[in-house]
Amino acid sequence: MTHPTPTILTRYAHGGNGLDDATLWSVEVHLDGCADCRAHLATPATADLLDRVAASLDQAIRTGPAPAPYRRPAFTVHRRWLAWTLLPWLAMTIAVVTCAVALDRVAPSLPSLVLLLAPVAPLPGVAASWSRRFDPVWELIVTTPSAGLAMVLRRTLAVLVVVLPVLLVAGLSTGTSLALTLLPCLAFTAGTLALGAFVGVRPAAIGLGLAWSGAVLLPSLASESLSPLLRPGSTALWAVAAVAFAALVPLVATHFRRLRSGA
Structure with a gap:
């Protein structure tokens, strides 16, 4: 497996600056199957943001209205x-x-x-x-x-x-x-x-x-x-x-x- 270079991963993490569409697509496909590259992108700030988003979603689910029952058309x-x-x-x-x-x-x-x-x-x-x-x-x-x-x-x-x-x-x-x-x-x-x-x-x-x-x-x-x-x-x-x-x-x-x- 060929991994993206650290430079490409860094640019990808900053919004894909300087990367063409083909490179962005190949990086995203690679990240789907490579835990090491995903871990490389998971900076402390990113991990903290994801934790806060997950906590916010959990709170919204607990306090929000109950899901509407499914009704077959x-x-x-x-x-x-x-x-x-x-x-x-x-x-x-x-x-x-x-x-x-x-x-x-x-x-x-x-x-x-x-x-x-x-x-x-x-x-x-x-x-x-x-x-x-x-x-x-x-x-x-x-x-x-x-x-x-x-x-x-x-x-x-x-x-x-x-x-x-x-x-x-x-x-x-x-x-x-x-x-x-x-x-x-x-x-x-x-x-x-x-x-x-x-x-x-x-x-x-x-x-x-x-x-x-x-x-x-x-x-x-x-x-x-x-x-x-x-x-x-x-x-x-x-x-x-x-x-x-x-x-x-x-x-x-x-x-x-x-x-x-x-x-």
């Missing part, structure tokens, strides 16, 4: 759980389920719209809760340590907290099977997250919603007959599907750290 708290822009989607879901209840009562001979819509009811909210298109601070949130699977699960839970009670009330009011109302909903939600780890949550929700509409919902309405997938014997199948997809989600957790705008 409000936007970071609610943004972890909810993107306010998905509220219209939740309102739309509630309105659609309400209409399904009304149609079930008006036309009881038709297949239950509550059962047909229950599996895909949470998907619009889940898609909107983790998407650059619907969250104006998506770029900020996605770069935080709390992003990834944990945030996806929190926001999905926020959607289910709204949608599941609505479906529960809809099922009770129409006399449909609560198991066939809630289990397909949970299975599709977990399936969206499992598939979303690879293709993005929003594309997964859209894809599963379209698949269900084309394979089950529309054919059931056209034939005026409820699909076998929503008859009492299918309860165990939906329970197994919900558990299987839910168990798969943690196994693909690392994929959620790489979600892009299609998430």
